[in-house]
Amino acid sequence: MFFLNPILFLLLIIVVPFLIFRFLSRTSILHIANNWWRTLADKFYVYQLYRVPQFNDHMQENQLYRKVHTYLSSLPAVEDSDFTNLFSGAKPNEINLVLDPNQIVLDNFLGARLFWINQKCDGSGLKSLVLKIRKSDKRRILRPYLQHIHSVFEELEQRKDVKLYINVEDEPQRNGRWRSVPFTHPATIDSVVMDSDLKNKVKSDLESFLKSKQYYNRLGRVWKRSYLLYGPSGTGKSTFIAAMAKFLSYDVYDVDLSKISGDSDLRSLLLQTTSKSLIVMEDLERHLTGKSTAVSLSGILNFMDGIVSCCGEERVMVFTMNGKDHVDPAILRPGRIDIHLEFPLCDFNAFKSLANSHLGVKEHKLFPQVEEMFQSGASLSPAEIGELMIANRASPSRALKSVISALQNNADAKLGARMSRNGSVRSAEESGDSGILCKDAGVSTVKEFRKLYGFLRRSRRESADLDDKEREIGRQES
Numbered sequence: 001m002f003f004l005n006p007i008l009f010l011l012l013i014i015v016v017p018f019l020i021f022r023f024l025s026r027t028s029i030l031h032i033a034n035n036w037w038r039t040l041a042d043k044f045y046v047y048q049l050y051r052v053p054q055f056n057d058h059m060q061e062n063q064l065y066r067k068v069h070t071y072l073s074s075l076p077a078v079e080d081s082d083f084t085n086l087f088s089g090a091k092p093n094e095i096n097l098v099l100d101p102n103q104i105v106l107d108n109f110l111g112a113r114l115f116w117i118n119q120k121c122d123g124s125g126l127k128s129l130v131l132k133i134r135k136s137d138k139r140r141i142l143r144p145y146l147q148h149i150h151s152v153f154e155e156l157e158q159r160k161d162v163k164l165y166i167n168v169e170d171e172p173q174r175n176g177r178w179r180s181v182p183f184t185h186p187a188t189i190d191s192v193v194m195d196s197d198l199k200n201k202v203k204s205d206l207e208s209f210l211k212s213k214q215y216y217n218r219l220g221r222v223w224k225r226s227y228l229l230y231g232p233s234g235t236g237k238s239t240f241i242a243a244m245a246k247f248l249s250y251d252v253y254d255v256d257l258s259k260i261s262g263d264s265d266l267r268s269l270l271l272q273t274t275s276k277s278l279i280v281m282e283d284l285e286r287h288l289t290g291k292s293t294a295v296s297l298s299g300i301l302n303f304m305d306g307i308v309s310c311c312g313e314e315r316v317m318v319f320t321m322n323g324k325d326h327v328d329p330a331i332l333r334p335g336r337i338d339i340h341l342e343f344p345l346c347d348f349n350a351f352k353s354l355a356n357s358h359l360g361v362k363e364h365k366l367f368p369q370v371e372e373m374f375q376s377g378a379s380l381s382p383a384e385i386g387e388l389m390i391a392n393r394a395s396p397s398r399a400l401k402s403v404i405s406a407l408q409n410n411a412d413a414k415l416g417a418r419m420s421r422n423g424s425v426r427s428a429e430e431s432g433d434s435g436i437l438c439k440d441a442g443v444s445t446v447k448e449f450r451k452l453y454g455f456l457r458r459s460r461r462e463s464a465d466l467d468d469k470e471r472e473i474g475r476q477e478s
């Protein structure tokens with residue numbers, strides 16, 4: 001008999017349940033049964049709910065929401081949940097998991113089960129995270145759990161990528177006014193061409209700012225530092241801002257004043273910025289002198305003083321201008337602007353740094369000619385020189401010649417401008433309107449012109465000679 005054979009019987013009671021379990025585990029039946037059991041067990045507990053909204057009534061960002069959101073996104077439970085969103089990250093091959101509206105994430109802490117529900121209110125579009133916790137666990141768990149979220153968030157912040165936030169037009173149906181993208185600008189403070197002493201001073205100033213929380217608190221001052229970067233176009237102001245953000249590992253908030261509807265709008269935008277951020281206002285003097293923004297001078301002064309910032313914590317403000325001559329001195333006073341950094345046009349030293357970084361050239365036979373051009377007063381921005389070098393990087397000689405000819409054009413243009421100014425001075429003299437000072441200035445200017453004009457003719461000749469020589473060498477080589 002089959003049942004009397006003990007070996008066959010043993011095989012049957014082991015193999016059959018194994019096969020059944022294997023079949024069930026490959027389908028969703030076990031998973032469904034497990035979920036039903038959990039739902040049923042949950043019915044026997046009383047739960048308490050805590051809502052963490054993204055914004056308060058004044059549309060100021062709730063920092064706890066940001067912390068919880070970052071914490072939840074890092075949990076393996078998000079990966080294991082039945083439904084979640086996948087987005088490509090800033091780095092190649094990086095995939096980010098992003099919570100779906102109404103997704104529930106389960107977390108375990110000190111033996112307690114906690115649920116987070118990612119809620120989106122349909123009418124307003126505002127988001128919030130709802131924590132569901134058993135009442136019996138609440139007293140034991142809640143405080144240490146929130147503390148745990150805070151510590152994990154701080155740890156994640158150390159490793160996070162920097163973001164660039166841009167303010168958009170007011171869209172009430174969307175969340176907040178800032179849109180963010182990963183900030184991947186390649187500039188570093190070392191890659192920006194500027195005086196090396198100045199560079200080191202800025203670095204140590206930023207480093208000491210980072211360590212000065214207690215100091216600012218003791219003084220009762222907002223923990224912030226303000227920089228003014230000023231200089232002609234293409235001298236590296238925006239590039240330096242990117243380098244500062246990278247140095248500090250701070251997010252960048254780029255305030256576009258033309259998209260702000262008034263002082264209160266500027267204030268509410270600032271309330272939505274976070275600490276550890278670099279807040280940037282570019283071309284400030286253009287906005288102040290023109291009609292490109294609805295923000296008033298006093299709105300900007302309040303913003304600079306940081307009195308409107310919610311927590312006044314760890315913010316570096318950077319303003320840029322092409323020149324500060326026509327700017328209200330109230331803006332520039334100490335305390336509002338802590339550090340003034342000038343970004344000048346290239347001199348010969350800056351040119352040599354650019355030649356080194358862009359062409360890999362430390363010395364060249366054309367350098368003396370370039371130096372003479374700078375000494376005569378010709379100048380170009382690092383952006384202009386850098387572009388010429390990049391375009392001709394295959395041939396350093398060609399790159400340097402194109403820089404020389406651009407410097408010559410610049411000198412010609414300056415000469416032309418001064419000649420025409422001088423002409424108008426002379427006609428004013430002839431009409432008897434000018435004072436004695438103008439005559440003196442006219443005489444010295446004529447001397448300068450002669451010097452510059454003689455130099456230009458000489459340098460053109462030298463450059464032509466060099467071209468001939470190179471052509472000759474080229475012919476001989478071929």
Ligand SMILES: Nc1ncnc2c1ncn2[C@@H]1O[C@H](COP(=O)(O)OP(=O)(O)OP(=O)(O)O)[C@@H](O)[C@H]1O
Pocket residue numbers: 191192193194231232233234235236237238239240322343382383384386
């Ligand atoms: N000092 C510099 N060192 C290295 N690169 C520079 C420097 N200045 C300018 N550049 C290069 O020139 C380009 C333009 O520079 P950037 O936009 O930073 O100038 P800017 O001063 O902000 O000009 P604008 O006033 O017009 O906004 C960038 O690609 C940058 O790499």
Ligand SMILES: [Mg+2]
Pocket residue numbers: 237238239282320
């Ligand atoms: Mg710029």
